[in-house]
Amino acid sequence: MNWREIEEHVARALAEDVGIGDVTTQCIVSDDARGRAVVVAREAGVVAGLPLVELVYGRLDGRVQVARLVQEGSAVSVGCRVAVLVGPTRALLSGERVALNYLQYLSGIATRTAALVGAVHGTRARIVDTRKTVPGLRALAKYAVRQGGGTNHRFGLFDGVLIKDNHIAASGGVREAVCRARAVASHLLRIEVEADSLAQVREALDAGADVILLDNMGPDQLREAVELCRGRARTEASGGITAQNIRAVAETGVDLISVGALTHSVTALDLGLDWEPAEACPERNPAAG
Amino acid sequence: MNWREIEEHVARALAEDVGIGDVTTQCIVSDDARGRAVVVAREAGVVAGLPLVELVYGRLDGRVQVARLVQEGSAVSVGCRVAVLVGPTRALLSGERVALNYLQYLSGIATRTAALVGAVHGTRARIVDTRKTVPGLRALAKYAVRQGGGTNHRFGLFDGVLIKDNHIAASGGVREAVCRARAVASHLLRIEVEADSLAQVREALDAGADVILLDNMGPDQLREAVELCRGRARTEASGGITAQNIRAVAETGVDLISVGALTHSVTALDLGLDWEPAEACPERNPAAG
């Protein structure tokens, strides 16, 4: 993560929610009240986003202490205490929603990623994400994928060459497209080519593609494509992947399986904030804050 | 929508994806190629986000023409042509993912909202959103809720007073909390109080709350609470609302039903870009662009 951009993201998120001020809290809660709250998992999953919780409170009020009770990226069960927050009640209340919005969203991504990673355990396949992310959230979404055990595909259009149908059509053929990319792109970037059929796989291999994206193929076709590519190019299966069929896809021997739904259709993990008497602070980490 | 902030959102989204440049397209597609593509619905739903598609392409290359084929906020069926894009092929390719990411996400929100609005048709209940939005996307998410026929709750902590358990605890009681809010908050803000039981509903009414948030109550309890509030305060049902039970909740007579999942757990609407021969432009709106 590029820290500076993440900090600006948090700053904008707080501006978005708090705006000119938390009217309710400023009216009702006295400036010197102190409180204590615990982030609790209300369903099982993988936690991602604890650094964001820390950033939210750090920016809102440096006196809030956030102590992690589980490690970032670890699996939690229902009722698990995830983090404890101690500090001025006003800040605890004003930051609650933004902190949970980050944590629930990222944990939702990590949880689904971990489920798919588990489903392909023992095969050679890596689970990778796509560029189908909510605008403005890509770095965070991809971070959450890593916390769930997945691997990142390219971050954007700038750090990888991926030649699709339309690029091929626009350049007059696979061979021509790969050739142009080789001539101009940095020598540190590999070239991946999308293929919808075995014929296209062969064409891409002949053109010198480094990676072949096998789009919307069934297990049998995938297996054949993997065979063709052996020793010549890496393979990535993509399109129509579900929790149900992913194992079968992985067993075809593909190197990578990319899943858009990891990041385009996220179900938030249910995490909540429970308040506790402020005076009792057994878990408080004296070094924190 | 505050246009300036939306434009900056789009600018950041493009920077995030395109970064220092779309390597693939720059290498392969010639600068003077022109193309034509159509946004097509691959599943039924409500379309929201067309202005974002226009902003994305407007910023990327002013020569791209975006012509809407359906109105923003309208329902579409599978195969429906949503918008047509004509312009430099490079720009069409480089902007595709960002444009679709916005459109699929916002249409996903509008689609689910419309389903719930339909489910309560004929009752007095309005479907409202919450502050459980992906950080940085609130204005857009709330805009999509409106396109789906929903109504917006407050935008943030600044444009409404909502007193929850912890505010009450911190101030020594409902009466005290409402009283302090009345004394300090702008006279243009109403005061809403959360209640978990009928006893708390009565307390809030006595304290002078303008709106009562009925948290996690079943239909019977809701009905009773609505009765208590009649003529004294508006009512909002919240917590545990699903597509299955929302009709029953609405029939209790509550004024508002708030649903966090509208925005915290979004399933993207499946929309894609189909390429067409650039020369054939029957639908092109000559006034556009």
Add this chain to the structure above:
Amino acid sequence: MNWREIEEHVARALAEDVGIGDVTTQCIVSDDARGRAVVVAREAGVVAGLPLVELVYGRLDGRVQVARLVQEGSAVSVGCRVAVLVGPTRALLSGERVALNYLQYLSGIATRTAALVGAVHGTRARIVDTRKTVPGLRALAKYAVRQGGGTNHRFGLFDGVLIKDNHIAASGGVREAVCRARAVASHLLRIEVEADSLAQVREALDAGADVILLDNMGPDQLREAVELCRGRARTEASGGITAQNIRAVAETGVDLISVGALTHSVTALDLGLDWEPAEACPERNPAAG
């Protein structure tokens, strides 16, 4: 106050004044000189803006210590020592003007507000500000109003509904206007309607307005309007309010009196910086800085 935006305001104010550097000080004052200066009131008033003085110096040079000698929002008489600054002479000199510009401007607002608040003492009327603020200074100006004992009206167009003549004309009547606002605006926003005559007051009440803005009415008419609104709507007197007539207005029983001049025509409070021998630091707060 939203801290982040205030910090950016200070940063811009310093950039505006210091620009590429304080030529005079850099040429003449040695880098290791240390000094001591006291902010002194040269006329009586209410002090507001001490946190800004701290921000100015904190950003300019973290080694400057600012110790408050009076509390923010307190009344001071001529000659009163308001704050003491100790630190590098260069920073003290370079920040002087920006710090005083904030302090004098905000104290000017607080002082006039306090005078009007005093004038209505014993009545039910609250003194409120308006949106007639110098562009870019609204949050600070409204903060200063609070320090002077006033209450804030809405912050902008986003946190309150205020229907004026032109809105009514554009919608075809008060009833229609209020009705539309009710249907669309958040249920947490009250609806205020401007009325120039008792007939309009009645119309607004019948339309269901929550607050009536009584525009440019004399005391007798105000009294009658207040009578009409009793138990049905809050009342706000506005227009032509002066230090001379405000008591009479307040005694009509209105809930709020709004005064544009509080913020659109500010007379700076005369505060200056007196230099003292740096070695003598009796008031220096050892915990500060």
Add this chain to the structure above:
Amino acid sequence: MNWREIEEHVARALAEDVGIGDVTTQCIVSDDARGRAVVVAREAGVVAGLPLVELVYGRLDGRVQVARLVQEGSAVSVGCRVAVLVGPTRALLSGERVALNYLQYLSGIATRTAALVGAVHGTRARIVDTRKTVPGLRALAKYAVRQGGGTNHRFGLFDGVLIKDNHIAASGGVREAVCRARAVASHLLRIEVEADSLAQVREALDAGADVILLDNMGPDQLREAVELCRGRARTEASGGITAQNIRAVAETGVDLISVGALTHSVTALDLGLDWEPAEACPERNPAAG
């Protein structure tokens, strides 16, 4: 004026006022309503800020046409029509307050400046401003001074050397201070030295000051100082200048008279917006917009 910074100022001013949206107008006024309004002077003065009115509406909605009816910097009498605005009613209403806030504030500065410039007519004295400006408004305030016929002193600490008491104290004497400034500052900057007495005037002259700031001197002392400086340095009178005594000060022969109150204590010029039937547009400038 540096156009880019002014545009950002306007953008922030609109964000400050409009925020997430003008709730009232969006609820009540239909999207296709068009209106017409005239800026009218409610008191006599000098108009400054028309470019800001144009920027406000240009940013809010490019379809609003702003036609000036008087020239920037011209004197207007009560009832004078200053500018006419035609366009979408929503935009006209949403931008009204920000546009008027700029116009009233800047016209207030220009009006007072013009009064003082008139008061010294026929003498050699130029009226100049100071750095006592509301933070963030300096470029605009100094622009308004010019519209009122005044001249600008330095813009900040970066474009002029002005040696005050404390600089002298910190460097060990006038001669030493001027000498250091000469050695380090750009050869394109003049050196001005503050003097409180005739003895100090002599010292500054001997040290080679280019300009002498005559601080808080009465007419007789000023006259003597001017005599001393003749042919050796320019003179600037400062401190305690009022509309009453400024003529006497000017007649002492000083080159410049600086007045802090021009910008630190501004009385807004009373300008308002009157609505007219939209269809009648006699004054509309067809080339505008």
Add this chain to the structure above:
Amino acid sequence: MNWREIEEHVARALAEDVGIGDVTTQCIVSDDARGRAVVVAREAGVVAGLPLVELVYGRLDGRVQVARLVQEGSAVSVGCRVAVLVGPTRALLSGERVALNYLQYLSGIATRTAALVGAVHGTRARIVDTRKTVPGLRALAKYAVRQGGGTNHRFGLFDGVLIKDNHIAASGGVREAVCRARAVASHLLRIEVEADSLAQVREALDAGADVILLDNMGPDQLREAVELCRGRARTEASGGITAQNIRAVAETGVDLISVGALTHSVTALDLGLDWEPAEACPERNPAAG
């Protein structure tokens, strides 16, 4: 080039130079004067940066027309007319220095690159740049390298894996370092390894490096290294490359030659602005502007 960032670069460059205004021009040149000037090469070289000249003037004053007389990236001889500028004299004068600063710097880079590209003509070697760029100028510097016929190495630390001595030391060996990179980095990034000796070349090849950086080797050693890598990895020569020895390096058969001095030590190309009578505009492109 990412257009948005380039525009911001230009905006900052103008702010840096023009600041609060071009005092000289504003004082002396009347607002309605129009002029005409020609950019002329005062020495031979390759022109790069014409889009920047257009951006500078476009931002400063949209009425300035910039017509290119040579193509971007073309070689020019002494006296060659490069571009003609027509428009308000004030804008022409105020933008001159910033426009020329961009043009001279980028043309300086393109010119030196073209010289080296010419020197290796007929060999397989491509001339590539490095990350040794003036901070903030990388995208522009790399753009200029392309205009001179060079190819870009990675843009930053994010779009390529390049393992140097210290990475190897920190990971316990070449094999371990390459292995870790393979496991974590995107499958679209190649892995380059630095080698100072033939032994290290062999080690890197065995570890599976895709590219070998041959650091500071003489022609004989380079030739041997190229031989070792044939069919197994690409080769990049780096370190101590001069105009004198680059041909010999290229003839060893390396794929790439990287030259830090292309961008870290730039000699500006001498280009100037000659003024002409404004009325005579033979070359003016009527479609421009």
Add this chain to the structure above:
Amino acid sequence: MNWREIEEHVARALAEDVGIGDVTTQCIVSDDARGRAVVVAREAGVVAGLPLVELVYGRLDGRVQVARLVQEGSAVSVGCRVAVLVGPTRALLSGERVALNYLQYLSGIATRTAALVGAVHGTRARIVDTRKTVPGLRALAKYAVRQGGGTNHRFGLFDGVLIKDNHIAASGGVREAVCRARAVASHLLRIEVEADSLAQVREALDAGADVILLDNMGPDQLREAVELCRGRARTEASGGITAQNIRAVAETGVDLISVGALTHSVTALDLGLDWEPAEACPERNPAAG
């Protein structure tokens, strides 16, 4: 230096290089590895830019300690140890290039400046820079000139009046141009006029110029011009200055010699980073960091 802008410069430089992350280091170097490196001069010169090195590492990772081994602005010989860096290996590696890019560039400027300052030693001439700086780097470049013993000319178009040929042409003559500038410009700015011949020098003197820019004159003509200006105006020699002829120019008696190449054609000073065993920290300054 204006600290805030410098910090933003560093932030942009890091974003430019590190972007979404240093892939190589993140893959290969463990998070808890610590290292130690020394900045070493590989050629003789004057060091400028150490504060930038500190800013780069401070922003990247606050745990990196930078201890200076020589003073900013001091001359170093080959092999001289300039600064020692201790901290997390990841941060040391990721920041290396940006830190060195600043240091090498600024030291290159300081080194050349110092050479020219040395060449005119004993004469009255000061070496000054120009506005011919790489866009975005002016403040830093001018800072480096000061470190090398030079003096800064004006920073931009805003802090000095310099009337050139084209200004004169546009205003109808030197006298008219100087007169207009006197009337409008701040009284704290001097007026410099460019002259190409002795006739023009006389004209400028008669018009009342404060400084004369003697453009492209040989030593004899310079000497004559200096004679003409004695006691009436300062003199600045400019154009065609080289290390070879600068002594002769200085001996003509001019006050200032301006050299564009100081900043438009910079040769980076060769400085590198040598890694050392982390455990040995003899020079570590315990107070640093």
